[in-house]
Amino acid sequence: MAKRLVRWLIAVGGILFLTATPSLAGPPFVSDDPEPTETGHFEIYSFVNGTNTRAGTSGETGVDFNYGAARDLQLTATMPAGYTDAASGGTRFGPSNVELAAKYRFLHQDGFGFEVAVFPRLFLPSGSGVTGDDHASLLLPIWVQKDFGKQWSAFGGGGCTLNEVRTASFCQAGVVANYQILPKLQIGGELFHATADSQGTPAATSVGVGWRYDVSDNYHLLGYVRRGLENASETGRYSWYASILFTF
Template identity: 60%
Template sequence: MSMLVLAAGIGPAVAGPPYQSDDPEPTDFGHFEIYSFDKGAFGRSGSSSASGLDFNYGAAPDLQLTAVVPFGYDAPSDGPSAFGPGNVELAAKYKLIHQDTLGLDVSVFPRVFLPSPSQTGDPYASILVPIWLQKDWGSTSAFGGGGCQFSLHDAAKNFCLYGATVTRQVFNDLQLGVEVFHQTSDGNGAPPSTTLGIGARYDLDDHYHLLGYVARGLENVSQTGSWAWYASVLFTY
């Protein structure tokens, strides 16, 4: 389960995916962003992965509505494998502060995780309440922030996460970035984890985009996973 937690984080200048940190920029009003993704983690204790769809819709100016539907696969080294629906996520991102007025973009992005009917997810609901910030300098952007996830079943399983990412548009169709991400213990026997990751986004055209990310564990890697990855095709319209 600890490696699945690491993989779960792995959601231009939009950012957010492929990074574990999010950015404060909501989907444009009246437009869609749909990610078809695969993500996972592996290490000495086994591997876990999840594939699915991440739907985002600009429901109003400064307001994005999100739904994520994942299917997970968990293969621990000391037990049987499992496959099934993960925790469906419902979220709303609202931009509170605009960079052109106060120097920073700031958004809240509360997220509800519904109970999973399979062993690949959490059988209980939880809520993540983060704040995300961003500052741009031409073709370079820095974004990050964090928040805490609260279990609606067991307060001992609450944990917090923090991340910081810097991206640069190196060509008109290619963006590269680097990220540091940290998660505290989740109360399931998993210790804190810290990862260092690199990501890329390649724009095939205005509607189709390729995203990739790989991260190396830096802390407690034998329990939380040595490596994590994320790959997706993004459709925008």
């Protein structure tokens, strides 16, 4: 599994850097970027997302807080509520998995040629018995970014999720190419893959399109849609994400 994931990362990474010719990244995409929130500033996302499978539709809504705590260091806390709408009937709501994370950028483009950061993310047990996982898990990823002039940027990477007994649950990887199409409008395309997890969920591959519109210096609208390509009926026929971003 590990060798297959490495080969996949090398292949899609090569495609990305050959086809992509500064921009903001991370949300609305599944893949993240290595750029932390500016020191002393906040980025707050009010979001909703969802994924449809043959079992029904599920997703989350909540608030994602990001603070630039120091140079190259971002602290993150995500407070979500989850929902499920089963195909067999019945909708359920409840607290989902609170996320705590810290992004640290340790390499810069002006010195290394790429920006590189680690972004470990801890998922706390939901405790609701309705939505979210009832156990803790930890995502350990590394993210890389390269800007090409004033309009194009490319970022991606991935990592593995560990559950509370420290065994690998699954690994994920993704790549994104972004283009500043207008002064206030940015669009991008993403290729994302997750391996099968330890509880029987099959591997998943998807392709998505995301956009960001800057209403002002402090208010921004983000959206994203993606389509499942592998085992879509079980892992996601289609997914979406929408948020209002407040920056100050």
